[in-house]
Amino acid sequence: MKLPVVHLPDIQANQPDIAITLTRVGVTDVKKLVEVARKDKRPIVLVSTFDIFVDLPSDRKGANLSRNFEAIDEVLEEMIASPVYEIEDLCSEVAKRLIDRHEYALIAEVRMKSEYILKRETPATKLNCQEVVNIFAEAKAIRGKTLTIRKLVGAEVLGITACPCAQEIMVDKARKELKKLGVESDVVKKFLNNVPMPTHNQRGRGIISIETHDSHFVSLEKIINIIENSMSSQMFELLKRADEAMIVERAHKNPKFVEDCVRTMAQKIVNQFPELPDDSVIVVKQINEESIHRHNAFAERKSTLGELRQEINNIG
Template identity: 65%
Template sequence: IDEVLEDAINRPVYVIEELCGEIAKRLLARHEYATRAEVKMKSEYIVRRQTPFTRATCQEVVDIFAEAVARAGPAGYLRKTVGAEVMGMTACPCAQEIMKEQAKSELLKAGLSEDAALDLLTRLPMATHNQRGRGSISIEVRDRRCVSIDRIINIIEESMSSKVYGLLKRPDEALVVSRAHSNPRFVEDCVRTMAQKTVEAFCDLPDDAAVTLKQINEESIHQHNAFAERTATMGELRAELASLKV
């Protein structure tokens, strides 16, 4: 096993799912008694970022992973999967609606008309509790198709209320908080958005390609975390999304 790994990584690696697939095939070739080989790989991926207001350059570390399963024999196959797990933040829509009703009541008591109160509440980000979210997407890759890790990372980040950053000045913090509270999402909303964006971004993948979408929200006011997951083929996701547009 060590020899196979050393030989495989002596050359530059550009696509980690291809590396896993190559190692799985070589393991089967070296072990004639084996009929199945499974290889998993995890790595840290550096992403360059600019903070949203001051545009300061920073680097973020994202966890990426790949997997390959090879089977020997007449019915042999090679299945490869690639994905990423990304941190973000979400703002709770339920608590925000409760706070909005309380704020509306206080504004009416202060003498504002109902229209003026509603207009003010629409303009200002309303308080709610936040969660640190961990979203992940894994996509099955067939043949020599390449699934962009950067695209997967962008989809996960855009599916939450806001991105998070390692470096933020005060104006950046204000903008991140404002964006998150203007875009509240439940954990299941994040998974639904991932599904929609994955179908749009990877239109070249076959209908039988498997996709797994997960979101974990680490709650700030509850003792439990919130979790949502969807496992489906690309064809199933396309059909479900098409039915929603009818």
């Protein structure tokens, strides 16, 4: 005997008691295993966390949240047959599926964050090591006459900064002490040029995000390299004595304020992403965890790439 089909009521479609629009409704901290393809290399496997949202109109009591899980699982399954090469493209595809499934929504948003393992080589002994950086991506699908997609990709990288202010104080002290000992001025100058003076250090966290249209490609590797090379020195998990000496010397020969790091990253973005359109949105942050203060130092620049290009090109 064929059982009758039972149609369950769609409670979410009811009129809410308080009829106001909600900006975001969805799920957060959804853990998924993501496999990102690479040309001529083994794929990268990421344990990723997703936040998935749609807006909710004032005439609906709730959103159909199971559709969020359906959209992301469907895209991850399809990646096996047709691989995705960029994490922001994965978010973009999920956002498109969300708009299709949530017919009442005008905006769908997907956020993703993961830890990414990099292969690095120590500076002096050339030992192979692994470093961890935090990567993230976002996508927003906006319903209109045509579907508009904006996507974002970024990274947070640890490094070292050395304080220029304290170092200058120590340079002045060394110069005076050497002169007291009768060392000639030209020798003092050569010594101070060759041997960097001590200063206090910070563990720096550089963060870059770039938001652009769905059709444009942004190299995550390039973003990571820009951050790594905008502080006083890179940081390594594995260091032998020769590496440690080189890192300390490198950092103290390249002292930087938190503001210097942000300005360096901004300039490198302009130089290394000439193909991106002017309406791309750039956010650059630096957080230095102070060693002699209880507080942290912070600097940020947010602008369109066009504004940043114009400002940097007008320097000098």
